[in-house]
Each structure stands twice: as structure tokens, then as C-alpha cells.
Amino acid sequence: xxxxxxxxxxxxxxxxxxxxxxxxxxxxxxxxxxxxxxxxxxxxxxxxxxxxxxxxxxxxxxxxxxxxxxxxxxxxxxxxxxxxxxxxxxxxxxxxxxxxxxxxxxxxxxxxxxxxxxxxxxxxxxxxxxxxxxxxxxxxxxxxxxxxxxxxxxxxxxxxxxxxxxxxxxxxxxxxxxxxxxxxxxxxxxxxxxxxxxxxxxxxxxxxxxxxxxxxxxx
Amino acid sequence: xxxxxxxxxxxxxxxxxxxxxxxxxxxxxxxxxxxxxxxxxxxxxxxxxxxxxxxxxxxxxxxxxxxxxxxxxxxxxxxxxxxxxxxxxxxxxxxxxxxxxxxxxxxxxxxxxxxxxxxxxxxxxxxxxxxxxxxxxxxxxxxxxxxxxxxxxxxxxxxxxxxxxxxxxxxxxxxxxxxxxxxxxxxxxxxxxxxxxxxxxxxxxxxxxxxxxxxxxxxxxxxxxxxxxxxxxxxxxxxxxxxxxxxxxxxxxxxxxxxxxxxxxxxxxxx
Numbered sequence: 001x002x003x004x005x006x007x008x009x010x011x012x013x014x015x016x017x018x019x020x021x022x023x024x025x026x027x028x029x030x031x032x033x034x035x036x037x038x039x040x041x042x043x044x045x046x047x048x049x050x051x052x053x054x055x056x057x058x059x060x061x062x063x064x065x066x067x068x069x070x071x072x073x074x075x076x077x078x079x080x081x082x083x084x085x086x087x088x089x090x091x092x093x094x095x096x097x098x099x100x101x102x103x104x105x106x107x108x109x110x111x112x113x114x115x116x117x118x119x120x121x122x123x124x125x126x127x128x129x130x131x132x133x134x135x136x137x138x139x140x141x142x143x144x145x146x147x148x149x150x151x152x153x154x155x156x157x158x159x160x161x162x163x164x165x166x167x168x169x170x171x172x173x174x175x176x177x178x179x180x181x182x183x184x185x186x187x188x189x190x191x192x193x194x195x196x197x198x199x200x201x202x203x204x205x206x207x208x209x210x211x212x213x214x215x216x217x218x219x
Numbered sequence: 220x221x222x223x224x225x226x227x228x229x230x231x232x233x234x235x236x237x238x239x240x241x242x243x244x245x246x247x248x249x250x251x252x253x254x255x256x257x258x259x260x261x262x263x264x265x266x267x268x269x270x271x272x273x274x275x276x277x278x279x280x281x282x283x284x285x286x287x288x289x290x291x292x293x294x295x296x297x298x299x300x301x302x303x304x305x306x307x308x309x310x311x312x313x314x315x316x317x318x319x320x321x322x323x324x325x326x327x328x329x330x331x332x333x334x335x336x337x338x339x340x341x342x343x344x345x346x347x348x349x350x351x352x353x354x355x356x357x358x359x360x361x362x363x364x365x366x367x368x369x370x371x372x373x374x375x376x377x378x379x380x381x382x383x384x385x386x387x388x389x390x391x392x393x394x395x396x397x398x399x400x401x402x403x404x405x406x407x408x409x410x411x412x413x414x415x416x417x418x419x420x421x422x423x424x425x426x427x428x429x430x431x432x433x434x435x436x437x438x439x440x441x442x443x444x445x446x447x448x449x450x451x452x453x454x455x456x457x458x459x460x461x462x463x464x465x466x467x468x469x470x471x472x473x474x475x476x477x478x479x480x481x482x483x484x485x486x487x488x489x490x
Contacts, residue, residue, distance in 0.1 A: 051328060051361060063317055070323040077316035089304040090290050096297045101278065134278055 006031035007059040009045050011038060012202050013210055015159040016068040017056040021200045022155050023072050027079040069099055072152060085152045095145070098138050099156035106131050110163045114170065114215045125175055128163070132176065136183040143190060150194060160188060161201065169211035231288035233258035236272050238265060239435060240443045242334075242392030243295040244283040249388055250299045252429035254306045296326060299388060312385045313378075325365065325377070326389040332358035333390070337397065341404045341444065342451035352406045359408055359417070362390070366416035375423045383427060387420075391430065394421040399440040403448050 008024065008031050010017030024031050036045055036055050048064035049057045057064050058071045065074050076084045085092050109128040116124050135157070139145055145153035160176070167175045178185040191197055235251065235258050237244035251258050263272055263282055275284045275291035284291050285298045287305070292298050303311040312319050336358060340351040369377060378384020401407055411418045424430055448454075 051324075060317075065317070065320045065324070067324050067327050070320050070327060073323060074316055074320040077319065089301055090287075090292070092304065093292045093297050093301040096300065097292070097294055100294055100297065 004030075005059075005061050007034060008032070009034045009036050009042075009048065009057040009059070010055045011036055013207060014055060015162045018158055018200050019068045019155050020056045020058060020071050020075070022150070022158065022197055023075045023084060025196045025199060026084065026150060026155075027075060027082050029075070029079055069096075069103070069156065072155065076152075084146070084150075084155065086146070094138070095152040098135065098145070098153050101131075101134075102156055102159055106135075107159055110159070110166070113163075113175070114166050128175065129180060132160075132181050132184050136181060139183055139187055144187065150191070150197065154187075154191060158191065158197070160184070161192075164188065165204070165207045166211050166215060169208055169215055232286075234261060234286040235259070236261045236263055236269070236275065236284040236286070237282045238263055240440055241282060242396050245395075245433060246295050246388050246391065247283045247285060247298050247302075248433055249391065249429055250302050250311060252433075253311065253383065253388075254302060254309050256302070256306055296330070296389065299385065303385075310381070310384075311378075311388065313381075318379075322377075322385040325386045328358075328361070329386070329389050333362065333393070337400055340406060341400050341448055344452060348404070348406065352408065355408050359410075359414060363414045363417045366414075366420050370416055370420055376420070383424070387424060390420075391424055394425045394430070395434045395437075396440065399437055399444055402441055403444045 006024070006029055008017075008020055010020065010033065012035060021033070034042070034044070036042060038055070041053060045055065045057060046053055048059055049055075049066040052066055054066065056068055056071060057066050058074065059065075060074075060078065065071050072084060085095055106128065109124055109131060113121060113124045113128060138153070144150055145157065164176055167173060174180070176185065176188075192201065233251070233256055235244070235247060237248070237260060239262060248260075261269070261271070263269060268280060271286075272282065272284060273280055275286060276282075276293040279293060281293065283295055283298060284293050285301065286292075287301075292301050299311060312322055333355065336351050336355040340348055340355055343351055365377075369379075374380065376383045377386035377390070397409055401409060409418075425434070
């Protein structure tokens with residue numbers, strides 16, 4: 001193939017931006033990373049994603065793709081080695097169903113927890129724990145959602161790390177822990193231990209500090 | 220309907236669980252018909268969801284659910300991609316990865332900004348509704364912009380040179396349901412003068428044979444969505460009492476359970 005130019009506009013703490021970094025690294029695609037300041041978005045970002053003006057945005061040979069799950073599918077279809085999605089259409093449908101679940105149910109629930117208090121927060125925590133139990137049902141005995149190696153849903157589900165860090169920043173530990181959600185907890189440890197994924201996770205202290213500023217360290 | 224013939228090993232049994240009024244179910248039906256796939260349609264009862272539905276979609280307990288060779292798939296967009304990957308004839312998504320990414324991006328945009336905002340405007344009022352309608356109008360401007368950029372006398376649909384495609388199926392609900400929801404919700408976003416390209420697309424989409432054949436009559440949809448809105452706004456009980464009183468005065472002997480109250484319960488359950 002001819003010279004490829006791949007750029008990724010993202011932010012270091014964003015789990016959706018991280019999805020793209022992981023996908024590109026798993027495929028061994030060389031790319032230029034551009035850190036955006038969301039309070040002062042660059043003209044380039046606004047040019048490449050005029051509709052939503054959000055990160056992440058992938059630019060491949062001058063053509064831009066936005067929306068993290070859309071970008072992941074694009075990456076998988078463009079660089080065919082080390083597939084991220086399974087080959088079987090039914091398994092692909094399951095990966096997409098659960099990735100959607102994470103974005104439409106889990107993510108909003110996680111955002112609510114960090115701003116809620118008292119009884120309301122307890123209700124949100126109960127709900128998100130049920131959601132995580134549902135996810136455990138999809139993982140079952142597998143090492144990763146993708147099987148022996150990281151797949152589409154593992155990458156999408158990295159958002160769960162956001163919850164773990166937020167939990168710690170809030171001085172809590174009862175939302176996601178080994179006792180409550182042993183299957184998912186085990187998956188999380190394996191994810192954090194994965195050679196490629198490790199490269200994409202920010203230093204814990206830096207992450208925690210950001211969350212403490214955003215959400216406060218006590219309730 | 221003619222069988223698809225050569226992909227016999229993929230055929231198997233195809234079942235679709237649905238509700239007649241659901242635009243999400245309708246999309247899947249259009250995709251199946253577009254591909255010429257034979258399927259059994261099962262009309263679910265909102266107030267009494269079948270064991271099959273609850274077992275097939277235990278997470279959301281909603282329709283549409285496609286069951287292919289006993290394997291259930293939920294979420295209309297996930298189902299459509301599954302259909303496209305399983306039955307290769309009459310592709311719904313384009314072939315090129317970049318074009319596919321654009322189609323998925325727009326499908327996403329439509330779902331989040333048009334479909335969701337419409338749903339929220341339907342079940343809200345006052346300031347909350349005004350906010351949603353404003354968001355919806357802004358989204359429609361973007362849709363009109365896309366229609367203007369992509370469509371012309373030779374290219375009638377977002378699927379491009381191949382006719383209808385993924386984006387048309389995802390946006391297609393607007394051609395039948397938007398007017399209904401406007402009427403029921405008491406707001407206006409459709410604006411032929413300022414959305415000429417979008418309106419032309421709607422008119423063309425309505426004429427597509429399998430779309431035309433499956434559109435639910437407006438009066439029925441209005442009646443159904445009126446109940447949905449009133450149920451969500453807590454306005455239904457006085458209405459039921461009034462209707463029941465009228466029904467009783469017409470037929471004092473009738474002990475028939477008022478149908479509206481069954482639907483009220485159903486709407487509260489579903490919406």
C-alpha cells in the first residue's frame with residue numbers, strides 16, 4: 001500500500017479516545033497523536049468533525065471518521081490483520097449489541113453516579129452493578145470478551161476503568177470489586193495486564209488527580 | 220414472496236418479533252423485504268410479552284428481535300448489520316470501508332439527534348419539550364444539509380448509486396411517524412419550505428414498494444401515540460375516567476373492560 005497518513009485527535013483521559021489508540025496499536029498502525037484541549041478545540045478538529053465537534057477523530061489520508069465505535073469498525077475493515085471483530089456474523093452482532101449497551105446504558109449510569117448523592121446515588125450504583133452482572137453473563141469463562149485476545153467489546157468496555165478510577169477518587173470501593181463482581185474484576189486485571197493495553201492507560205496518579213478535581217474526593 | 224435460492228444454507232428459520240406501531244421494527248422489516256428474505260412475523264402483545272420475547276431479549280425486553288436459526292438478536296441497527304452480513308444479495312451498507320464509516324456515522328447521528336429527540340419531545344411538555352424541539356430542529360438542519368449535498372434528480376436516496384441503503388432505512392421512520400408525533404406532541408419541525416431536499420427524499424422513500432406496503436395508517440398511529448404521550452405525562456387517568464363514563468352512558472349494561480386502560484398500562488410499561 002502507498003504511504004499512509006494516520007492521525008488521531010483525542011484526549012489522554014478519555015476512554016473513547018483510548019479505544020482508538022488500543023485498536024491502532026493492536027493492528028500495528030503508525031499514527032500521529034494530537035492531544036486536544038476540549039475547552040479550546042483546534043481548528044483542525046472542528047474542520048474534521050464539524051457535525052459533533054468531538055474527539056476521537058481518526059484522519060486517514062486526509063479523510064476523517066468520527067464516533068469511536070464507527071472508527072473501530074473502520075480500522076478493522078481497513079487493516080485486516082489481527083481482526084478485532086469476530087468472523088461469524090452472529091458473534092459480531094453480539095459484540096456490537098454489548099458495545100452499544102455500554103455506551104447507552106453503562107456510560108450514562110457511570111456519569112450519574114459521580115454527581116449523585118445519598119439514596120439517589122445508591123440507586124444508580126445498584127443499577128450499574130446489575131449492568132455489570134449482565135456483562136459478566138456475556139464474558140462467562142472466557143479470558144477476554146474477544147476470546148484469547150482483546151476484541152471489539154474488550155476495547156469498548158475499557159470505559160469500566162473510568163468507573164474504577166472514579167470510585168477511588170470518591171473514596172469508595174463498593175461499586176466494582178472482586179467480591180461483588182468476581183468475573184468482571186478478573187477480566188479487568190487481565191485487561192490492565194495486557195501488553196498493548198498497558199501502553200494506553202494513563203498513570204493512575206494523574207488519572208486520580210483529574211477525577212478528584214472534577215468530582216471531589218469526599219461525599 | 221420469492222425465495223432467495225442460492226444462499227439456502229443461510230436461510231434457516233427467520234422470525235421477527237414486533238409491534239405494529241414501532242418504527243424500529245419497521246426498519247428491520249424493510250431490510251428483510253429488501254433482501255427478499257422470508258420470515259415469520261410475530262405480533263407481540265405489549266401488556267403480555269411472550270416468553271419467547273422475554274427469553275430472546277432478557278436485557279431490554281423490547282422489540283424488534285430477530286431470531287435466526289434459534290439465535291436471537293436485538294437492537295434494530297445491530298439486526299440490520301447482521302442481516303447485511305448474513306444475506307449478501309442486495310447490499311444495504313456500501314462496500315468501501317470509508318463509505319461504510321460515513322453510513323454508520325450518519326445512522327448514529329440520526330439515532331441520537333433525530334430519533335431520540337423526537338421520542339423525548341413526544342413525552343414532554345412546556346420548557347422541557349421546547350428544549351427538545353429546538354435540538355430536533357437543529358438536527359433537521361443538518362439532515363437537510365446532507366440531503367442537499369448528497370441527493371439530486373439521479374441520486375434519490377442516501378444509499379447512492381445503488382438505490383436505498385443503510386441511512387435510508389435508519390431515517391425512514393420520519394416519512395410516516397414524524398407527522399404523527401408532531402400532531403400528538405403539539406409541535407412542528409417538518410418545514411417543506413426550509414427542508415426541500417429532505418421532503419423530496421421522504422416522498423421518494425414513501426414510494427419504495429416495500430415501504431409503501433408496510434406504512435401504518437396515520438389515524439391508528441395518532442391514536443396509539445396519543446395514549447403514549449398522555450400515559451407518560453400522567454394525563455391519562457382523567458381521560459380514561461371520562462371515556463369510561465361516556466362509554467357507560469352509551470351502554471350502561473356493558474361490563475367490557477375499557478381498552479384504553481389496557482393500553483395505558485402497556486404504554487407505561489413500554490415507554
